[in-house]
Every structure is written in C-alpha cells, then in structure tokens.
Amino acid sequence: MVGFVLIGVGFMGSPQIFVRFLALRDEKEINQGAAVAIVWTLLADSGAVLIGMVGRVILDGNLGDDTEDVLPLLSEYLFNPLMVGLMIAIVLAAIMSTIDSLLVLAASAYVRDYHQQVKNPALPDESLIGMSRITTIVLALVALVLVYFVVDGPQTNVFWFVIFGWSGISATFVPTITLSLFWRRFTRMGAICSMVTGFLAVPIFSFWAPSWPVVGPYLKKLTELPPAVAAAFIVGVLVSLLGNQDTASQEQADDDLNFASERN
Structure with missing residues (x-):
C-alpha cells in the first residue's frame, strides 16, 4: 500500500509535467496551472479507480485473471458496438499521445540539452532537426526491443510496464529537480550522479x-x-x-532568474 501511495512522488519531478510550467507566459499563471493539474489528476485517477470497482461489481467476477480488460468488457456490457469501438479508439488515442510526447521529450533532451548545450554550444538550432528525427526513431526501436525482451517475464501486464517506466522517470528527475529548487549547495556533479543513481536503481x-x-x-x-x-x-x-561548490555557476543562475523575473 505504501508503494502505491508513493507513486504520486513522481509528479514532483516529471519532465513532461514541468515543461508545461516552463511554457507559462508569466508567474501569475503558476497557481492557475497548479490548480488545473491537481484537479485533472484527481478526476482522472478517481475515474480509473471507480471504473475498476464498478467493473468488479457489474461483471460479477467474470474478469478472469486479466483484470486490465475491465474497461473494454464493461463498455461491451453497457453500450452498443459503435460506442464500444469509440471507447477503445479514445483509449488508444490517449496511449499514442503519451507515447509520442515521451519520445519527443527524450529526443529533445539528448539532442538539445546534451548534444547542443553541452557538447556543441555554437551549433545552430536549424541543424538539430534531422538529428532529432533520427534520435526519435532510434529511441522507439530501442524501446520496442526492450519490450520484446521483458514481455516473457512473470510480470508482463500493462500496469507493471507503466509503473516501471514511471519509476524510472521519477527516480531520475525528482531528486535532481527538487534539490535544484530548494537546496543552494546542490552541484552539477551531484545532479549528474543523482540522475545516474536513480536511473540504475530502478x-x-x-x-x-x-x-x-x-x-x-x-x-x-x-x-x-x-x-x-x-x-x-x-x-x-x-x-x-x-565536492567543490561551484559558486560562480550558482550566482550566474541567480542573476538569470532575477533578470527573467524583472522582465515579467
């Protein structure tokens, strides 16, 4: 039970959530964005749990061993074939939307955050388009191969894959983002070691x-x-x-944040 409750820890450092806040026009929208995110998460998660509970009652134990089929089975029980097809299409659309968002996020993290910002700072943005497309395809193929290696294991349900991926994202980024925001002594090497540790620990x-x-x-x-x-x-x-405290980088980061706040 504790492990399931702590799944919510991932929201404090999920990159696909933080990029939404980075896209805000000004600081006044932070509270509004946080409220919308919390309300939406409560509605979506509560709806998912209620579907499972209602499905167990209505289907009266006919789910079998694969309880993840509760949504299509419940739709088939309650609606006509047209609505069943529409419900399945909605679920698949949500899955594909999440997959392509994560692929684009991962590709941009490598191409822009590492290849351009760290290795080649003078590289123009226009030259990154082709590399971004290639990186996206490579990541998709690597993910597909990993799934084929893991799919024959004892835990192969969709929920396990989701939790495993969510845990990898959370353990990699939550400590780094949290310490970066609330601890001034956090260093560059500390951030790198923290992300590597979280990624390997999962x-x-x-x-x-x-x-x-x-x-x-x-x-x-x-x-x-x-x-x-x-x-x-x-x-x-x-x-x-x-390690050594990089005070110059910290002061530069503070100056950049103060400058951005003054502009807004």
Whole structure:
C-alpha cells in the first residue's frame, strides 16, 4: 500500500509535467496551472479507480485473471458496438499521445540539452532537426526491443510496464529537480550522479533486490520507486557535500532568474 501511495512522488519531478510550467507566459499563471493539474489528476485517477470497482461489481467476477480488460468488457456490457469501438479508439488515442510526447521529450533532451548545450554550444538550432528525427526513431526501436525482451517475464501486464517506466522517470528527475529548487549547495556533479543513481536503481530494486536476504520481501512489497528515489536523493546530497561548490555557476543562475523575473 505504501508503494502505491508513493507513486504520486513522481509528479514532483516529471519532465513532461514541468515543461508545461516552463511554457507559462508569466508567474501569475503558476497557481492557475497548479490548480488545473491537481484537479485533472484527481478526476482522472478517481475515474480509473471507480471504473475498476464498478467493473468488479457489474461483471460479477467474470474478469478472469486479466483484470486490465475491465474497461473494454464493461463498455461491451453497457453500450452498443459503435460506442464500444469509440471507447477503445479514445483509449488508444490517449496511449499514442503519451507515447509520442515521451519520445519527443527524450529526443529533445539528448539532442538539445546534451548534444547542443553541452557538447556543441555554437551549433545552430536549424541543424538539430534531422538529428532529432533520427534520435526519435532510434529511441522507439530501442524501446520496442526492450519490450520484446521483458514481455516473457512473470510480470508482463500493462500496469507493471507503466509503473516501471514511471519509476524510472521519477527516480531520475525528482531528486535532481527538487534539490535544484530548494537546496543552494546542490552541484552539477551531484545532479549528474543523482540522475545516474536513480536511473540504475530502478532495475536493481525491481529485478534483483527482491531476492536479497532479509530485506528482499519487504523491498518487493514496497516496489522499486521509493528506494530508488531515496537512493538518488542520498547520492545527490553526498556528492554535493563532498565536492567543490561551484559558486560562480550558482550566482550566474541567480542573476538569470532575477533578470527573467524583472522582465515579467
């Protein structure tokens, strides 16, 4: 139960959510955006849970072992074939929308945030279009191959894939974004080590940690997200405390933020 409750931790550092706030026109829209995001999340998550509860009652145990079929089975039970097709199309459209958003986000993170900003700062934006398309295709193919390797495992339901991917995003970015916003001593190397730790900790706590003696069964019930996020936080703090403080970069970042606030 604790592991399921802590799934919400991912919202504090999810890149696909933060980019929406970065796109706001001014600071006055922050509170409005936060309110809309919270209300929408409550409605969507509550609706998903209620569909499962109502489906168990109406279908009277006819779901079988694959309880993820509750939505199409419930639609088939309540509506005519035209509405069933429409409901399935809506679900598939939402899935495809999420997939292409994450692919574009991942490709832009590599092409612009790393290849241009870090490796080649003088590279013009126009030259990134072709590389972005190639990177998107490569990431899609890599994801497809990974799915084929994992699909034969003992946990192959859609919920497991969603939680595993969500845990990877959360453990990689939540500690870094949180510490960047609320801790001035957080360093560049601390951020890098924190993201790497969170990214690697998710498969470790998912595939290998459950077999550890004594603590393994407890980690399995806790799921991989909470310990992976905790490990990333700890590593980020330790590396920042033990490393050199880059005060010049911190002052430059503060100046940039103050300049942006004055313009708005």
